[in-house]
Amino acid sequence: MLKTSGKQLFQCTLVLFLFGISINNSYTQGIELSHKVSPLKAPIPAKNFSLSDTDENMHQLSDLNGKVVVVNFWAVWCPPCREEMPSLERLRRKLADKPVTILAINQGEDAEQILSYLWGLDPVPEFPILLDRDMKVSSNWGVTGLPTTYIIDKKGNIVYRMIGGREFDHPEIVEVIDKLISE
Amino acid sequence: MLNKNLKSLFIPVLCIFAAPVNGQTEAPPPDDPTTAAWPFSAKHDGFNISLSPIPPDRIRAFFTGRDFPPEMIKKLASYCIIGTRIENTGTQEFSYDLSKWRYETPDGKQHKLKIKSDWIKEWREQGIKFAFSQLAGNPTFLSGDWISSMTTYKLPPGSSFDLHYQWNIGGKDNKGIFKGVTCAED
Numbered sequence: 505m506l507k508t509s510g511k512q513l514f515q516c517t518l519v520l521f522l523f524g525i526s527i528n529n530s531y532t533q534g535i536e537l538s539h540k541v542s543p544l545k546a547p548i549p550a551k552n553f554s555l556s557d558t559d560e561n562m563h564q565l566s567d568l569n570g571k572v573v574v575v576n577f578w579a580v581w582c583p584p585c586r587e588e589m590p591s592l593e594r595l596r597r598k599l600a601d602k603p604v605t606i607l608a609i610n611q612g613e614d615a616e617q618i619l620s621y622l623w624g625l626d627p628v629p630e631f632p633i634l635l636d637r638d639m640k641v642s643s644n645w646g647v648t649g650l651p652t653t654y655i656i657d658k659k660g661n662i663v664y665r666m667i668g669g670r671e672f673d674h675p676e677i678v679e680v681i682d683k684l685i686s687e
Numbered sequence: 688m689l690n691k692n693l694k695s696l697f698i699p700v701l702c703i704f705a706a707p708v709n710g711q712t713e714a715p716p717p718d719d720p721t722t723a724a725w726p727f728s729a730k731h732d733g734f735n736i737s738l739s740p741i742p743p744d745r746i747r748a749f750f751t752g753r754d755f756p757p758e759m760i761k762k763l764a765s766y767c768i769i770g771t772r773i774e775n776t777g778t779q780e781f782s783y784d785l786s787k788w789r790y791e792t793p794d795g796k797q798h799k800l801k802i803k804s805d806w807i808k809e810w811r812e813q814g815i816k817f818a819f820s821q822l823a824g825n826p827t828f829l830s831g832d833w834i835s836s837m838t839t840y841k842l843p844p845g846s847s848f849d850l851h852y853q854w855n856i857g858g859k860d861n862k863g864i865f866k867g868v869t870c871a872e873d
Contacts (some may be wrong), residue, residue, distance in 0.1 A: 532787075538831045538832075539831075540830050540831020541831065542829035542830045542831060542832075544829075549704070579819070581749075582819075583834070583835075611818075611819065612816060612817060624717075638816050639816055639817070642818065643818060648823030648826045648834075649822075649823050649826075649834040649836055653762060665829065665830040666829075667828060667829075667833065667834055668774070668834055669833075670833075682852065
């Protein structure tokens, strides 16, 4: 009896798992990431924040003055955020020897949930994943939807803002960041 | 297999509901599964908008996953919620103001949408910190920006309405209409 129930439970779990994958695929299939990046009309001073990462290390934006910073607001539940995440890591690797920092700020999810998702990625992101648990930083920054990504110049000003998923290692975006580094 | 089934489901839906709108709405090609998920779609010189009704079950699942209290989940699922994708494919920035959008019910009456700020107010009153999922009320989209979020209409499942939408590009207000948008069945 227990054996039969166990088999049925396994079959049921398998069906639900496969169903979940199919639903997930149906959501994420066809997400075409843009590579357009448009400058803001005027630079905006980036508001400072202090957040811990998934390893409980603190990060303060103002400590990064003199570097170009890419700040990405995201969540695991957001399909385009998931789609673009590997390209952020590829961007980090392309610019590894340059004064660029990437910070991905998660919106309100648990570190465990975030890490179990990130470990399944190829490549696995090695930049800090910050935890905006109460979503106050995204609110202060005026984030209206996910994903939203900002590029901050070496003086600490937001010069580019991108709403929606991007292919961050696309040559056009890399070129924009390279120009900011050389300014 | 499931995707194939979904595709075969969407094709007849497309045929029924892809009504011409303002002369600018495009019926997505029925053999394209990516556009078939957005049965209402319009392109206006860089301002692209697509709609896709979301079934209440999916709404319940989404907000349960965000730890919403059961009463709020019930309330959200009682609304007609439409997946709404907006994209700037042009070279100029544009903005829109959801408070100016209206939906028209078959009795000819026009109604305001329940917009993000309305939901956020209710969520904060109940101690819910979540701030996303609803289409931003009054944003500016730069070239290349796009978003896929929810818009909400106080209508029961299966209801039908016309959506009057607007956007501003280069200081000029523009209008469009989707006719016969149908809320998903429960």
